[in-house]
Amino acid sequence: MKKHILYLCLACCFVGPAAFAQSENENTTTTTSSSDNSNFMDRFYKIKDSYSNIPDAYGKFASSTYDMEVFIKRYYAYKETHPEFGNYAADYAASTYNMEEFTGRCQEIQKSYPKMTEVWGDYAGCKWNIKDFITRYYQVKASYPKLSEYFGAYAASNQNLNDFAKRYYAIKDSYPKQDKYYGDFAGSSITLNNGKGKKETAGSK
Numbered sequence: 001m002k003k004h005i006l007y008l009c010l011a012c013c014f015v016g017p018a019a020f021a022q023s024e025n026e027n028t029t030t031t032t033s034s035s036d037n038s039n040f041m042d043r044f045y046k047i048k049d050s051y052s053n054i055p056d057a058y059g060k061f062a063s064s065t066y067d068m069e070v071f072i073k074r075y076y077a078y079k080e081t082h083p084e085f086g087n088y089a090a091d092y093a094a095s096t097y098n099m100e101e102f103t104g105r106c107q108e109i110q111k112s113y114p115k116m117t118e119v120w121g122d123y124a125g126c127k128w129n130i131k132d133f134i135t136r137y138y139q140v141k142a143s144y145p146k147l148s149e150y151f152g153a154y155a156a157s158n159q160n161l162n163d164f165a166k167r168y169y170a171i172k173d174s175y176p177k178q179d180k181y182y183g184d185f186a187g188s189s190i191t192l193n194n195g196k197g198k199k200e201t202a203g204s205k
Contacts, residue, residue, distance in 0.1 A: 040185050041175070041193040047071075057090040059184030064094035078102070088121030095125035109133075119152030126156035140164070153183025167192075 044062040051057065051072070061071050074093035079086045081099060085106045092102045105124035109116070112130060123133045137155040140147065144165065147154075154164050168186040171178070174193070185192060 039191045039193050040171075040188065043190075044178075044181065054090075055180075056087075057093065059181030060090035060094040062181070063184045063188035063190055066094070085120070085124075088124060091121030091125040097125065119155065122152030122156040127158070128156070149179075150183035150186065153187040157187030158189070159187055 040062045044058055047061045047068055048055075048058050050068065054075070057071070057075055061068065064071060066074070071093045075089050078092040078099060079089040082103055085092075085103060088102075088106060092099070095102060097105070102124050106120055108130060109120050109123045113119075113134070119137065123130065126133060128136065133155050137151050140151050140154040140161060143161055147168065150168065154161070157164060159167065164186050167188075168182055170192055171182050171185045
């Protein structure tokens with residue numbers, strides 16, 4: 001009986017710390033890949049202040065779940081590795097796909113819709129198959145023809161039309177100078193700001 005108790009104690013000593021270490025490593029990994037700001041505009045200004053030369057990445061980062069270090073590594077890695085689709089590096093960086101998967105999706109929509117270059121990145125980075133993506137594209141086109149710049153953002157998003165439109169007008173009313181990024185916010189589920197900031201005016205940057 002005493003021997004059994006001794007063996008049990010020894011097992012706890014060896015297994016316990018190992019299990020704790022494994023749990024700690026998993027938590028560290030999760031923290032590394034999670035967002036490092038709580039709202040879209042905080043994240044937007046963080047990357048804008050740090051990387052003034054890549055404006056194509058501002059909205060994609062702001063709406064993503066990656067911290068900035070991971071996002072930037074993914075952005076430049078794709079740009080250097082796949083220059084033929086380099087214009088979509090920000091879409092890749094914000095997505096959950098690896099390079100091979102993302103590039104395959106770029107090639108898929110390139111083959112099927114060669115003239116729709118403005119939405120290749122939206123499709124490649126989203127969860128939808130090409131049939132569902134195109135259906136959503138024409139859905140928003142029919143309902144909101146004036147939002148042509150954001151058709152791809154809606155088609156790629158998880159939002160329904162009404163919620164996408166509400167989010168679009170929310171950022172448009174508050175940040176009229178950031179129209180290039182309206183679709184990134186409208187298509188995401190992240191909050192716009194912390195509710196304490198002032199609205200952007202026509203003369204602000």
